[in-house]
Amino acid sequence: MLTRSDFVVTGEGSLDEQSLSGKLPVALARRARRLGVAVHAVAGRCTLPADRTAAHFRSVQALTDLTDQDCANDSALSAQLLAQCGRTLADRWIGRGGSGTGR
Numbered sequence: 001m002l003t004r005s006d007f008v009v010t011g012e013g014s015l016d017e018q019s020l021s022g023k024l025p026v027a028l029a030r031r032a033r034r035l036g037v038a039v040h041a042v043a044g045r046c047t048l049p050a051d052r053t054a055a056h057f058r059s060v061q062a063l064t065d066l067t068d069q070d071c072a073n074d075s076a077l078s079a080q081l082l083a084q085c086g087r088t089l090a091d092r093w094i095g096r097g098g099s100g101t102g103r
Helices: 017-021 024-034 075-094
Strands: 007-015 038-046 059-062
Touching (some): 007 024, 024 038
């Protein structure tokens, strides 16, 4: 599947130090990178600095960066924010003619 992908979007509840120890999004990003496929991450929260995420992900969007409200306990708000993330990804990486690969 990865070999036929322009880019990949993956998700994680919390993108943190533990994520770097082999959680699926980082493992996926490592495999995709070997194939030259960019990976974009969407997370409930991200506690990693940008320089740590840039090694794995072309972009990272965290819901907690989009609101001051507690989205962890508000599924309707989370759904709205995820839709916003989807629109942002589409606008930045698809809508402007870019493949999102960073190749």
